[in-house]
Amino acid sequence: xxxxxxxxxxxxVPEGAIASLNCTYSDRxxxxxxxxxxYSGKSPELIMSIYSNGDKEDGRFTAQLNKASxxxxxxxxxxxxxDSATYLCAVNDNYGQxxxxxxxxxxxxxx
Amino acid sequence: xxxxxxxxxxxxxxxxxxxxxxCKPISGHDYLFWYRQTMMRGLELxxxxxxxxxxxxxxxPEDRFSAKMPNASFSTLKIQPSEPxxxxxxxxxxxxxxxxxFGSGTRLTVV
Numbered sequence: 001x002x003x004x005x006x007x008x009x010x011x012x013v014p015e016g017a018i019a020s021l022n023c024t025y026s027d028r029x030x031x032x033x034x035x036x037x038x039y040s041g042k043s044p045e046l047i048m049s050i051y052s053n054g055d056k057e058d059g060r061f062t063a064q065l066n067k068a069s070x071x072x073x074x075x076x077x078x079x080x081x082x083d084s085a086t087y088l089c090a091v092n093d094n095y096g097q098x099x100x101x102x103x104x105x106x107x108x109x110x111x
Numbered sequence: 112x113x114x115x116x117x118x119x120x121x122x123x124x125x126x127x128x129x130x131x132x133x134c135k136p137i138s139g140h141d142y143l144f145w146y147r148q149t150m151m152r153g154l155e156l157x158x159x160x161x162x163x164x165x166x167x168x169x170x171x172p173e174d175r176f177s178a179k180m181p182n183a184s185f186s187t188l189k190i191q192p193s194e195p196x197x198x199x200x201x202x203x204x205x206x207x208x209x210x211x212x213f214g215s216g217t218r219l220t221v222v
Contacts, residue, residue: 034210042215044154045204084115087156090211098144098167099211 004102006092012108019076021105023089026070032071032092033065036098039085048074079109115214119204123220128192132217134203135184144211145178145188146202154202160186193221 014111015017021035032051033102036044050056050063050072062075066101076083116135124130136143144159158168163180171178175194180186190197199221204211 005142036211044211045213047212050209096157098159098208101156104196 004089004100005019006087006102006105008088008103009106010108011105012084012110013039015079015081015103015109017079018081018082019107019109019111021074021076021087021089021107022032022071023073023091023102024071025089025091025100027091027093027100027106028067028070030067030091030093033063033072034090034092035072036065036088036090036101038088038104044088076107079107081109081111084109115203115205115212117201117214117217118218120215121218121220123222124193126194126221127192128198128221129189130193130219130221132188132201132203132219134186134188136186136203136205137207137212138184140205140207140212141183142206143180143186144204144206145186146204146213147199148202148216149199157188179188190219193219195221197221 005024008087035048037047038044047103048061048063052063053065053067056063064073086106088104090099118133143161145157146152146154157170158178159166160180178188200216200218202216203214
């Protein structure tokens with residue numbers, strides 16, 4: 001059973017701080033990793049993808065991947081109240097066809 | 112592109128009635144997925160198609176659920192008969208190499 005785990009939260013950070021979201025996965029053969037943001041009552045939207053070990057930066061967002069330890073993280077710098085949402089980690093399975101989603105971490109950025 | 116289009120946005124039906132949810136994927140995306148999201152269980156994969164062919168329907172909860180994809184631009188998810196425990200948000204998503212794009216979802220309430 002392929003699993004993706006996340007701390008359900010809520011994770012509360014003050015405005016301007018760094019929010020750190022973590023995700024672990026069980027399938028060592030996983031190749032692709034994604035972070036989705038879901039606002040309440042809305043559909044998930046892709047914010048970051050990462051395929052290689054190390055860091056990938058896009059604006060205020062940095063994704064970090066460590067395949068040896070089977071974890072992927074998302075850092076949000078200078079957090080804003082508009083970042084308050086549920087963040088879903090998704091992992092592409094070994095066959096590359098299906099994404100397995102974690103349960104999501106609810107982030108609350110306090111003004 | 113208009114994105115993934117789902118209809119209806121909201122559906123309220125009585126227990127025992129048939130419900131049909133509809134989805135139009137993004138043109139050129141060769142994978143289509145049906146998900147169900149609830150607070151208790153998060154985002155659950157129900158079934159997915161590749162090039163209109165069902166690949167994995169192991170997530171379909173029981174025989175009351177069925178899905179079809181008669182062509183590359185249209186898919187349906189049918190529940191017959193519907194039960195109150197089917198109440199959830201149902202998302203359709205299509206994907207290319209870069210990730211999933213979700214539709215806006217159908218909020219189903221079975222009373």
